Amino acid sequence: MAQLNAKSSLIASTAAAIGASLCCVAPLVLLTLGIGGTWIATLTALEPYRPIFIGLTLVFLGLAFRRLYLAPQVCAPGRPCADPRTVTRQRLTFWIVAVPLLSLLGVPWFAPLFY
Template identity: 30%
Template sequence: MKTEKSGLVGAGLLTAVAASLCCITPILALVTGVSGVASTFSWMEPFRPVLIALTLAVLAFAWYRKLKPKPVNAVDCACEDEKKPSFLQSKKFLGIVTLFAVAMLAFPNYGHVFYSSKEISKVNTSINIAHKNFQQVSFKVRGMTCQSCGEHIEHSVNQLPGINQVNADFKEGTAAVQFDPAKTNKEQLVQAINSTGYKVQAEIK
């Protein structure tokens, strides 16, 4: 029985993490400096609704098993002492796992706070808006699945010199960049985007 309950908790935790891997990986890439792994789990995005539903179902069943009344035995056995469950079998641990799972499932909604690229873009725009030589280019980018993915691309492109503004839209699968051609060229922009693990498919004319 204890093994079964532990398995339910573990399964709920695993599916919650799996449901968010496509959006967690860009943050890990930023922290570790290994940008190329950002899109490693982007292929899992189509399965995210299923994984979310599975997580909620497993955790709901685990709570049901934990809270359901124990059957009343017709004959009480005095020789059987009821042992206090370990921490891993406790409601407190299940509550911690549930909160962590919810945080993982909601990660795409707040993952962008780990980036400051939009702030950089706004500052650069306000300073350089009078510059008349900026060029605008837009790319079709494959692999973005959530806002964190777009933020990761923006962060990477903003490391180049002469970037005035960059906006990566994961819903449209595009990245638009305003840049100074005297300091940066299109090839460098493509390299910066591709270095994140997401791939430029074509320039949008």
Template identity: 40%
Template sequence: MNIEPDDNTLKTDSPAWPMVGGVLAAIGASLCCAGPFVLLMLGVSGSWISTLAAFDPFRPYFIVLVVGLFLWAGWKIYRPLDPCSADGFCSVADNRRRYRMVFWLTSLIAAMLVSSPYWLVWLMA
């Protein structure tokens, strides 16, 4: 019985890719609103910062992408797995537990980024 997966199984079945994509899409969704605020807090200034507001029409598409990628990652993490498949690969509970912790942490970060236009107003007031 083989406990360790081969490299191809780990790369194609890993929920890490949709989580990374979800966080990147959340950054894209908050680029119009949180981007200028973060840049100003870091001391970066210039008239080009106002051009980040041009991303505002794409915000709904980024939000749909964030939700879709995190639903896909959640399905990959929480789907029931057989203890051992026909090819001898056995799922390891510690890996799934780590993926679940990372999933909820990245979901929280993505939710903060997507909702940033609403709570940044209170923070800046």
């Protein structure tokens, strides 16, 4: 059960981070691909919701961190979660997901440097 909750927290934080950075990442990607025009300015419709998405991202990442590092895992012997390699893989997956997510949250501040 703890493995499922950690996975769902990572998935939810990924979705929230994508939502938080969508207003700035989408125009940047389109401009990088050479697609431009005045209509790109209308892609900022999600900008008012960005603080909500940022908050959700941080909450879900915090929940996943808590499950993986702070909360003791209770697991019956013979179950996959009893294997220390499983916990190591979960923690590695957490950091592989968390670093790009936190980078995505910073895109709106760094995007003006590129266009």
